Amino acid sequence: MRDRIGIVVPSHLKYLHFIGSVIEEIAQQVGFSGSEIDHIKQAVDEACTNVIKHAYEGRNDRHFCINCFIDEHGLEIVIRDRGKFFSPPKRKYPYMSDDLNSRPYGGLGIYLMKAFMDRVEFKRTAGGYNEVHMAKYLKRWKES
Amino acid sequence: MKIQSRPAVGNNKITVLDLMGRVDAFDASDFEKEIKKVLEAGQYYLILNLEKTTYVSSSGLSVILRMAKEARNNRGDLRLMNLNLTVRDTFEIAGFHRIIRIFPNEMEAVASFQDIFSAYDRFEIQKF
Numbered sequence: 001m002r003d004r005i006g007i008v009v010p011s012h013l014k015y016l017h018f019i020g021s022v023i024e025e026i027a028q029q030v031g032f033s034g035s036e037i038d039h040i041k042q043a044v045d046e047a048c049t050n051v052i053k054h055a056y057e058g059r060n061d062r063h064f065c066i067n068c069f070i071d072e073h074g075l076e077i078v079i080r081d082r083g084k085f086f087s088p089p090k091r092k093y094p095y096m097s098d099d100l101n102s103r104p105y106g107g108l109g110i111y112l113m114k115a116f117m118d119r120v121e122f123k124r125t126a127g128g129y130n131e132v133h134m135a136k137y138l139k140r141w142k143e144s
Numbered sequence: 145m146k147i148q149s150r151p152a153v154g155n156n157k158i159t160v161l162d163l164m165g166r167v168d169a170f171d172a173s174d175f176e177k178e179i180k181k182v183l184e185a186g187q188y189y190l191i192l193n194l195e196k197t198t199y200v201s202s203s204g205l206s207v208i209l210r211m212a213k214e215a216r217n218n219r220g221d222l223r224l225m226n227l228n229l230t231v232r233d234t235f236e237i238a239g240f241h242r243i244i245r246i247f248p249n250e251m252e253a254v255a256s257f258q259d260i261f262s263a264y265d266r267f268e269i270q271k272f
Contacts, residue, residue: 013170020168020199038230045201049169100212100243108202108238115237 002071011052011062011081016045019066023077026068030075031138039116040075040136046109047079047132055083055130074118074137080129088122118142145171147178149187152254157261158189160250164196167204176207183211188220189260191253195226205238212244221245221260225253 005026009015020041027037044066056062064081088110114120119135145165152158159182167175182190192208194200200208212222225247227235235241247253 013168016168016170017166035229035233038233042199042201042234045168049201049203053169098242100209100216103209103243106206108205112202112234112237 006067043113159187166199169203172203188218
């Protein structure tokens with residue numbers, strides 16, 4: 001049995017806080033604990049920020065969908081937009097460098113998404129949508 | 145998000161920035177504007193107090209990175225204090241704890257600037 005909860009959100013950064021509250025409720029419902037909930041919220045926040053800033057290039061008159069799929073393994077979140085195609089860089093992120101000056105300003109959002117979730121995938125569908133698929137599995141399922 | 149600046153307790157050469165609330169991409173531009181004002185006023189000995197900061201996204205981290213680079217390029221530094229567990233987690237995963245010094249309270253953060261002030265004093269004596 002897989003339940004789905006979906007919301008459609010205007011492409012404005014002012015809704016990030018609202019999205020975080022919804023995701024927190026859902027993650028709690030699934031059975032995640034404190035720090036896991038924070039990680040899921042941050043990964044979704046970063047993904048939605050990318051949609052608004054990069055796929056929609058800061059335009060506030062578009063919409064995107066967030067679909068949460070819940071089952072006994074955990075939570076899968078799919079964020080779908082119709083903006084510019086986004087291809088994540090294949091390079092290894094240099095953020096672990098101890099040198100302040102060698103750290104670039106961009107790209108940290110994707111790095112955090114990958115660090116906080118168990119699976120992150122970027123897709124371009126045949127219908128011309130961008131999709132980010134992110135999954136977080138419950139500890140009890142990972143350990144079994 | 146709200147930010148207020150004040151002199152540090154025990155050393156008014158150091159500016160403490162009390163950052164309150166969440167810093168996501170929506171708030172990051174206001175955060176950056178406030179930071180610019182402080183840097184443009186020539187204040188480069190900085191402590192960012194995150195005691196009442198509930199969340200920092202990558203947009204907020206980028207502003208902090210800029211602020212730290214600017215302070216160091218002007219012979220100062222940015223140091224952090226009072227991080228809660230959630231915010232500390234983000235900073236550590238982003239590897240920021242290796243490039244920006246973090247302290248548990250204001251007293252220790254203020255005392256840590258002694259290294260910069262001592263080096264500066266030595267430089268001034270040599271010039272003399």
